[in-house]
Amino acid sequence: MSVKKLVLIRHGESIWNQENRFTGWTDVPLSAKGVQEAHAAGQLLKAEGFQFDYAYTSVLKRAISTLWAVLEETDLQWIPVEKDWRLNERHYGALQGLNKAETAEKFGDEQVKLWRRGFAITPPALTPEDPRFPGHDSRYATVPASQLPATESLAITIERVIPYWLETIRPRVESGEKVIIAAHGNSLRALVKYLDDISEEAILELNIPTGVPLVYEFDDQMKPVRHYYLGNADEIAAKAAAVANQGKAK
Numbered sequence: 520m521s522v523k524k525l526v527l528i529r530h531g532e533s534i535w536n537q538e539n540r541f542t543g544w545t546d547v548p549l550s551a552k553g554v555q556e557a558h559a560a561g562q563l564l565k566a567e568g569f570q571f572d573y574a575y576t577s578v579l580k581r582a583i584s585t586l587w588a589v590l591e592e593t594d595l596q597w598i599p600v601e602k603d604w605r606l607n608e609r610h611y612g613a614l615q616g617l618n619k620a621e622t623a624e625k626f627g628d629e630q631v632k633l634w635r636r637g638f639a640i641t642p643p644a645l646t647p648e649d650p651r652f653p654g655h656d657s658r659y660a661t662v663p664a665s666q667l668p669a670t671e672s673l674a675i676t677i678e679r680v681i682p683y684w685l686e687t688i689r690p691r692v693e694s695g696e697k698v699i700i701a702a703h704g705n706s707l708r709a710l711v712k713y714l715d716d717i718s719e720e721a722i723l724e725l726n727i728p729t730g731v732p733l734v735y736e737f738d739d740q741m742k743p744v745r746h747y748y749l750g751n752a753d754e755i756a757a758k759a760a761a762v763a764n765q766g767k768a769k
């Protein structure tokens with residue numbers, strides 16, 4: 520049996536992660552700390568001997584910049600990179616831009632947890648006239664209007680991430696190519712839920728830290744056999760807990 524490996528990485532801290540604001544499809548850059556996290560992740564991958572043949576990312580610069588930092592550190596800037604909106608963060612609707620702790624003060628911790636992690640709960644939707652609606656952004660010009668979200672739950676995010684995984688990424692991993700995906704907290708939660716067959720209840724408590732490589736290993740039938748984060752386990756657990764706590768009133 521030959522082990523097939525896939526590396527997932529959530530982007531490093533963005534300026535809106537730093538300011539604790541709902542981000543979704545808002546195209547904000549990495550913070551200085553996020554740039555450092557992305558380079559450190561690349562150095563770790565290099566030190567552990569990881570190589571890649573092909574890379575996927577979203578069309579949002581915090582994931583793209585993270586991927587670039589990793590490819591720079593691993594000296595793999597030459598490999599093909601495919602960007603696709605289906606790897607974008609879950610669309611946070613009208614919550615985009617609001618501070619998470621202030622929103623919790625106004626609506627309560629429970630409501631914010633439901634908006635953030637409730638499996639099929641959609642945040643309040645944008646209207647198509649709203650400048651934040653993706654139909655106004657030329658990068659989505661080729662996406663059929665019926666597929667452009669005004670808000671998304673994790674369940675809806677799964678409906679775009681998993682077909683993209685099955686049709687585009689998975690065959691490449693299956694054929695033995697070494698693939699890295701740089702994406703987002705919730706688009707990666709969608710993929711992880713699918714890969715590990717996590718229940719709708721259990722996925723509520725799963726938080727993915729910024730800028731930490733998550734390695735999946737598959738057998739010949741593409742069944743995931745194990746997964747692990749690279750790096751210090753205590754630090755990674757503390758980073759994941761910090762993500763969970765972002766939605767609590769101060």
Ligand SMILES: O=C(O)[C@@H](CO)OP(=O)(O)O
Nearest residue numbers: 540541542543608635704
């Ligand atoms: O704001 C967002 O887009 C996401 C990721 O940063 O946040 P959350 O962890 O609240 O789903």
